[in-house]
Amino acid sequence: MQLRKLGRTNFDVSAVGFGGIPIQKVDEKKAVELIKASKQNGINFIDTARAYGRSEELIGYGIKETGRENWYIATKSPARTYEAMKKDIDISLKKLNIDTIDLYQMHNVKTVEAYEQVMSSSGALRALKEARAQGKIKAIGITSHTLAILEDAVETGEFATIQFPYNPVEPQAEGIFKRAKELNIGVIVMKPVAGGAIRNVEYSIRYILENTNVSTVIPGMDKVEHIRANTAVANDLRPLTDEERQVIMTEAKELGTEFCRRCGYCAPCPQGIDIPSQFILEAYLTKYDLEDWAKERFNGLDKTAHDCIECGSCEPRCPYDLPIRKMMKRVSENFSK
Incomplete structure (x- = not known):
């Protein structure tokens, strides 16, 4: 597996990491199987979140079975205040059943108001910096789906990583990824196949990893065969041919911009609609x-x-x-x- 430096964390992370959203749907036995398969196929970076149901807990079982020393563990919280974030950090440590979390991220900071709140003296960032000083976490990151938020965040010097969607149909972050690399900030790519909308997974991941400003891409995986297929891309990374690039860009063009990425954040629907x-x-x-x-x-x-x-x-x-x-x-x- 190709390893890449995750910015100023100095973590050498696998180019393909494990995205922890879909694991919440499986049982403990299957979760352990998935984490074991990830290790066997060269993955050493796991990204999860407080908001992903039982994801942290299930990943914790897998970490215990495979050895904590084999993993860089990232999680995140939507908490915006000091007290809420402080509480969530301790919950994450307990759920993951580890003593230190390698990367803790502020999750989906979407609006200017939310950003100003987390950065304030009573905001989430204060709790994260306190936890870092206490050894509970090692590095601090931020995730967003709003480019302008990250454009401000990278200039503050507070964040070791950023996380943003990036794929052939959503290439708008290339400029901020370049700036992050200049500032030695790690770049984590979410939504590598646009929430499943992109059908040609291999070409999409290769497209993403051609960008040398990207540190790691984290497809969500709940099947061993997905792990094998996705890691195979980074285990034998090849640039797209002209013909392959045409295929994936044609698919991206056909998708347009108005499509669901299946993140599930819209739930729950009051009418019970999935x-x-x-x-x-x-x-x-x-x-x-x-x-x-x-x-x-x-x-x-x-x-x-x-x-x-x-x-x-x-x-x-x-x-x-x-x-x-x-x-x-x-x-x-x-x-x-």
Whole structure:
């Protein structure tokens, strides 16, 4: 596995890391199997979060089985205040069952107001710096889906890493990644296949890792075969050929910008609709020539886009500011034809 320096942390991390969102859906036995497979295939960097259900706990079981010395562990919290972040750091340590967390990140700082709050004297950053001085964490990072937030953050000198979406359909962070490299700040790439919207996973990961400003990319993986396939890319990293680049850029162009990344932050829906699943099934209906299959699955759901009352409670939670109500109306119309 190719190793890359994670900025000023000086951690030599695997170019492909383990993204901890989907592991929350498996049981303890499967979680241990996934962490073992990650180690066997060269991964040494794990990224999780307080907000990912049982992810920290399940990863903790895997760390115990494989040896703490084999891992760089990153987690994150959406806490914005000093007291809330201080509490979450201790919870993360307990859930992961480790003494020190290598990288603790402020999670999804989306707005100027949130950024000003975390950076204030009573904000989350103070708790993180205190925990670092106490040896509870080693380095501090920040994640966002808002480019302007990171453009400010990298200039403060407070952060060892940044984390942002990057893939062939979302290349807008290339400038900030270059600036981060100049400032010796590590770059962690989330959403490497746009939440599953990009079908050609290998080409997308190769596209990302061609960028030498990227430290590590963290696809979410809940199957051993996904781990083997994704690590194989970094174990034999080759630049895209002209033909391969054309394939992945054509796919990116077809996706456009108004699509769901399946992060799940829109939940819960007051009507009980699984919002991301609506868009997945719509793609099968309209793009992948699986009309009968998609309609059968859609009609088998208890709640669908037909039940959307356009309350809008989901939209402020979407990190991509998608017009979910408009998109749900489109899904309903497509499945009514």
